[in-house]
Amino acid sequence: MVLYAEDFEIGDEFSLGSQTVSKEEIIEFARKFDPQPFHVDEEAAQESMFGGLVASGWHIVSITNRLMTDALFDRIALEGGHGTDEVRFLAPVRPDDTLTGTVEVVEISDPENRPEHRDVSFAVTARNQDTDVLTMTNHAMIARRNNDH
Amino acid sequence: MVLYAEDFEIGDEFSLGSQTVSKEEIIEFARKFDPQPFHVDEEAAQESMFGGLVASGWHIVSITNRLMTDALFDRIALEGGHGTDEVRFLAPVRPDDTLTGTVEVVEISDPENRPEHRDVSFAVTARNQDTDVLTMTNHAMIARRNNDH
Numbered sequence: 254m255v256l257y258a259e260d261f262e263i264g265d266e267f268s269l270g271s272q273t274v275s276k277e278e279i280i281e282f283a284r285k286f287d288p289q290p291f292h293v294d295e296e297a298a299q300e301s302m303f304g305g306l307v308a309s310g311w312h313i314v315s316i317t318n319r320l321m322t323d324a325l326f327d328r329i330a331l332e333g334g335h336g337t338d339e340v341r342f343l344a345p346v347r348p349d350d351t352l353t354g355t356v357e358v359v360e361i362s363d364p365e366n367r368p369e370h371r372d373v374s375f376a377v378t379a380r381n382q383d384t385d386v387l388t389m390t391n392h393a394m395i396a397r398r399n400n401d402h
Numbered sequence: 403m404v405l406y407a408e409d410f411e412i413g414d415e416f417s418l419g420s421q422t423v424s425k426e427e428i429i430e431f432a433r434k435f436d437p438q439p440f441h442v443d444e445e446a447a448q449e450s451m452f453g454g455l456v457a458s459g460w461h462i463v464s465i466t467n468r469l470m471t472d473a474l475f476d477r478i479a480l481e482g483g484h485g486t487d488e489v490r491f492l493a494p495v496r497p498d499d500t501l502t503g504t505v506e507v508v509e510i511s512d513p514e515n516r517p518e519h520r521d522v523s524f525a526v527t528a529r530n531q532d533t534d535v536l537t538m539t540n541h542a543m544i545a546r547r548n549n550d551h
Binding site: 282285286287288289302309310311314315316318319322326331332333334335336337338339340341342 | 431434435436437438451458459460463464465467468471475480481482483484485486487488489490491
């Protein structure tokens with residue numbers, strides 16, 4: 254079953270699946286995209302303010318995006334995104350942490366020039382086994398069920 | 403030479419290096435983190451609104467973060483980040499596009515409870531060979547040169 258724009262209401266919540274992140278994945282991602290010592294070098298990370306290796310923030314965002322794809326984007330008539338606001342890294346993610354999260358519909362609007370879509374904003378919270386690690390707000394463009402407007 | 407908080411002024415601009423993104427890299431990133439058909443499947447991408455394979459937005463952000471690390475973060479007394487606002491994807495990035503960009507200091511403030519730091523916000527613009535593809539605003543925490551306040 255595909256969810257269309259009309260199927261969303263403010264306050265709707267969706268639970269994400271979970272994914273565990275390994276030390277090797279943390280280092281591999283960070284070597285490519287975020288090679289700070291505390292993301293790629295275990296010894297240097299011990300001496301850093303984190304006291305050990307931590308995942309790149311963009312790695313956390315990317316894993317969360319994958320969890321959102323599997324739980325939500327694959328089930329809705331998603332036509333693209335306008336962007337993301339208020340990306341906040343709340344706590345470090347360490348090797349063998351398991352990430353999961355929730356997504357809540359926080360805003361719905363009808364763009365004047367695109368009657369076939371609604372703009373839907375999702376407040377995303379990702380957490381590990383201990384605490385919230387990331388919040389962000391994603392702005393999606395979702396097709397209406399009946400496109401004959 | 404390391405740049406400290408006192409070395410930044412509003413309006414300062416930094417040029418990023420460049421990186422070319424291959425079809426294989428686009429598919430590899432998206433299979434892990436953003437497996438929408440137009441990111442991972444060339445045939446499906448042809449039929450999509452993009453008319454061909456395009457990079458995940460989070461891949462563009464991650465590559466831009468790498469360019470920022472090499473051009474800027476590695477040279478400054480960066481103590482961490484508060485997060486990122488206003489991530490906007492302006493145009494698709496396709497296989498063999500070359501990304502580069504600029505970073506401008508747009509806000510500097512002195513947090514009351516952390517006299518050893520200044521908070522510095524960077525407006526980031528990434529572009530390919532044709533046009534701007536991404537804008538975002540990163541909020542960094544940078545150490546002061548003289549920590550004896």
